Amino acid sequence: MAEPEKTVTVIQATAILVSTIIGVGVLPLPLFAVEAAETGAPLATLTAIGVASVGLFLTTLLGMRFPGMSFVRMSESVVGRWPSVLGSAAIVVFFALLTALAAREFGTVVVTSVLKNTPIEVTVIVMLLLATLSARSDMRSFSYMHMFYLPIVLFPALIIVVLSLKNSNMLYLLPVMGNHRPHFIEGVLTIAALFQGFFVMTIVIPAMRRPEKAMIAGAFGMAIAGGLYLLTVVAVVAVFGPMETKNLLWPTLELAKTTALPANVLERLDAAFLSVWVTAVFTTLLSSYFLTVFTLRELLRLGDHRLFTFALLPIVFTIAMLPANVFELYRIIEIVGGIGLLLTIGYPGLLLLVALLRGQRGERA
Template identity: 45%
Template sequence: MNDQRLTNWQAMCILIGTIAGVGVLPLPRLAVTAGESAAPLVTVGGILLGALLVMLWSLLGMRFPDLSPVAYSKLILGKWASGVLLFVIALFYLVATAFSFREFSEVTGTFVLRRTPLEVILFMMLLLVVISARKDIYSFTLIHAFYTPFVVGPVVFMMILSFSEVELLNLQPFTTNPDFTFWVGSLGITTLFRNVVIYTFIVPRMRNPQKALKVGLTGTAISGGLYLVIVITTVGVFGAEEIKRLVWPTLELGRATIIPGEFLERMDALFLVTWIISVFNSLLSGYYLILLIIKEKLGLKDHRMLATFLMPFMFLAAMMPQNVIQLYRLSTHILPWGLIAMIIIPSALLVVAGIRGKGGVAHAPDKG
C-alpha cells in the first residue's frame, strides 16, 4: 500500500464523490412523498441525519487516529464480537452497493442504451469498478480528487440555469409538522449518505486525523447543499403533484433546462455524463469499503484478487430484483434499517470505548 498521507482536500473529495451518487435521480420524489411542498425541509432533516452519521464515525477515527475500524472494533469488543459486527456491515454494503449497480443499469438502459441488455450494462460498470478497486487506497483517493470538480461544477451550473423556471408558489407552504412520515422520508434521504463509512478507513491515513470531524462535516455540507438545491429547484419547477408521477425527477429537470441563446436545447445529455461520473465514484466507494473490511479482517496483504472474487456475488445480488419497482420496494425496506444500524454501531462503540478506557492514546500504525 502507498503510505503517502492524504490531505484534507483529498479526504473531503472522497466524501463528496461518495455521497453524490445514483440516488440523486429519485431524490426529489422521495422528499415530496414525505413532505409535499415542504420537501426541502425533509431534505434538510436527511442532511442533518447524514451529518450525524459522519460525525459519529469521525469521532471514532479521532479517538483511534492510527487504527482502522477493523482494528479498533477488535480492540473495543474483542475478536469474535467484532467479527460478527464487521460481517453484518460488509453484508449490508454488499446488498446496498448491488442495488446501486442495478439502479444505474436501469436508468442507463432506459435513457441511453435502450437496446442493450440490462445484464451487459451492469457487467460493464461492475467491471470498470472492479478494475479501479484493485488499486491501493492512495490511487483510490486520486480518482475521487480528479473527478469531484467534474461532478460539482456541472450540477451547480445546471441548477443556476434552472432557477429562472422556479415558481415560488410550488414551494408553498414550505413548512410542515415533522410527523412520522416526515422522519421516514428524511431517513430515506439519509440512505444516500450510507457510503460515508469509507471515511473511517481514510481518517488513519490523513496527515492530521484530529481534523477528521471538521473535514467530514464540511464535505457533508457541500454534498448536502447540492442535494438541497436540487430538491428546491426541481420542486419549484415541476410542483409536488407532478414530481410524484416522475420516476427520476432530476433527470426530467435536465431535460427542461435550456441554455440561453439555445446553444444547447437540453441539458440532460450533460447531466447524464456528470451523473455517470458521480455514480462511478459512489459505486467505487461502496465496493472498496467491502474490500477493505474483508481484507483487513482476513489479514490479507492486498485486495486485488479479492476484488475479482467478489465480482460475481455483486452481480448476482444486483440481479435479484425482478424490475425497478421491486428494486425500489426492497431498497425502501432494507436500506433505512441498515442506515439506522450504521448510526447505532459507532454510538455503541464510542460508549463502550469510553467505559473500557480504550482509545485516546497513540496506537501502533495500522498497516493493513
C-alpha cells in the same frame, strides 16, 4: 498486517466524501422528499442531512480517537474479537448489497433513457467491472481518482441546477413545513440512507496525514454534498410542483430536460447531465466496493485487498440482477437503506460509547 500509508490530505478526504455521497440517488431523491412532505420536501431533505451528519460525526470522532487503527481492528479492541467479527461482517454484507443495488439502478436508468436496446445485464456488468478494476488500487490512487473526478461531477451538476431555477415558481415551496406529511419519518430515513457513503471515512481516517483534522474534512464534505442535494430538491419542487413531482420516476433527470443554456446554446441538458451522473455513479460504486473488499481484508487479516475484487464480482452481479423491476428495486433499496442506518450510525455510536466508558484511546501510528 501492514499499517496503512499516511498519504491522504484533508482536501483529498473531503473530495472522497463528497464524490462518494453524490451518486445514483440524486435522480430519485426529490421523489422521496416529496412523498415524505410534499411542499415540505426541502425540510425533509434538511432533516435527513442532519441525521446523516450525526452518523458522520460519530464515525469521524471514533476514527479520530483511534487514528492509527482500521475500523475492524479498533472495534476488536473496544468490544472484543467475536462481537467485532459479527459487526464487521454485517458491514461487508451491507456495502456489498449497496454496491449491487446502485449498479442495478444505474443499469435501469441507462437502458430506460439512453440505450433502450441494450440488455440491462451489459450495462450493469460494465459499470461493476470499472469499479472492480479501479478498486484494485491502493489508498493513494483511490484518493487521486476522487480528486480528479470531483470537479467533473460537482460543477456541471451545480450549473444545471442553478440554471433550472429560472423556470421556478417559489409558491410551490409553500407552506415550508408541508401541508401533508403522512410519511415524514420514513421519507427522512430513506433520504438519509442516500448519505451512507460517509462510512468511507472509516478507511480514510487511518490513512490521513493529519487525522486530527478529519472532522474538518467531514464537515466540509457533508456541507457540499448535502448542499447540492438540498438545492436539487428545491429546484425540482419549485419547477414542477409537489403533485407533478410525484408522477416522475426520476425527477432530477426531467429537470435537466427542461433546462437550457443561456441563448439556447443547448436547449436540453439531459445528455450532459447523464454524462456527469455516470461519473458520479462510478465514484460512488468505487468507494462502496473498495470499502467492502478493504474491510473484508482486515476481517480476514490478509495483506492485500486485491484478492477479493474479482472474487466478489459474481456475487455482487447476481444480487444486482435479482429485483424483477424498478419498483421492486426501490422497495428493496428503502428496506436495505433503513436497516443500514443501524449499522452506519448505531454501530459506530455504540463503539464510541463503550470506548468513552472504558477510557480507551488508540495511539497514532
